[in-house]
Amino acid sequence: MNLSFGRRDRNNQEMDSSLTASLLLLSVVFMQFVSAAGPITITVKAEPGQKVTLPCEDPDQRKILFAEWKRTDLGSKYVLLYRDNGIATDGQHPSYKDRVELIVYQLTFGDASLILKNVTITDSGTYECRVLIENSGIKVISTANLDVLPPDPFPVWAIVLLVLLVLLVLALVAAAGVSFYFWRRWKPGESLERCYP
Structure with missing residues (x-):
């Protein structure tokens, strides 16, 4: 009679459960790594007069309480600021007045993408999106390089x-x-x- 047969089953069961626990731990670490990754950088190309959307989305789709879009070369002036459940206009750079907007109800789902209307060549630059997410701190989650180029004179x-x-x-x-x-x-x-x- 082979008594070691029962022992092997128990060892196999222990290995299966430790393998499952290891895979679960590995997937949790991987998800933390993905969600803790730095800001996403994207390049958006446009022609003068077009409307563009610069994306800014929380990968975990948590509610955004505060959102600030800045162009890195404008100094202290911002492109758009959302705070206290509304868009603030004090401190906004004058060239963006009445040309930028957010889809406010999307903030609940972690989306603070900027809509920039009637782009001009002078709008070209690097834009950063900083947000305050519910149960989290302020962080940059998106960087967008906007290239506004004149259309080809003749296709x-x-x-x-x-x-x-x-x-x-x-x-x-x-x-x-x-x-x-x-x-x-x-x-x-x-x-x-x-x-x-």
Whole structure:
């Protein structure tokens, strides 16, 4: 009779439970690492006159109580400040007045993305989103590099289309010229012998 068989089952069960506990601990550490990661950096490209959204989202989707968007080269002036359940206008940089907004109800779900309307080339720069999250401190959770570039003066497809149109017109003019030449040379009712004696 083999008595070690029962011992192996118990050892296997202990290994299974310790493996499960190890995997659980590893997943908790991994989730803490992911949520504690630094701010997300994103690049947004736009053309003058467009409306852009600069993202700022808490990965844990916790309620945001305070949000501040700043452009790193503007000094103490801010782009947008949300505090005390409203958007503050004192201290806002004048070039952003009436051009920026948040979707306020999204703050409850951890989203403080900035909507910037009618962008100009001077809006290009690096923007930081700092937030105060419920049961947490103030932290930067997003950095956005905004590149506002003028549109191409003439798109490539339009140049190709224009060249094809010019070639078509030239071909039609050449065909009309050749047709007119032959029509004048061989008038209707005349024989070819008269043209070539």
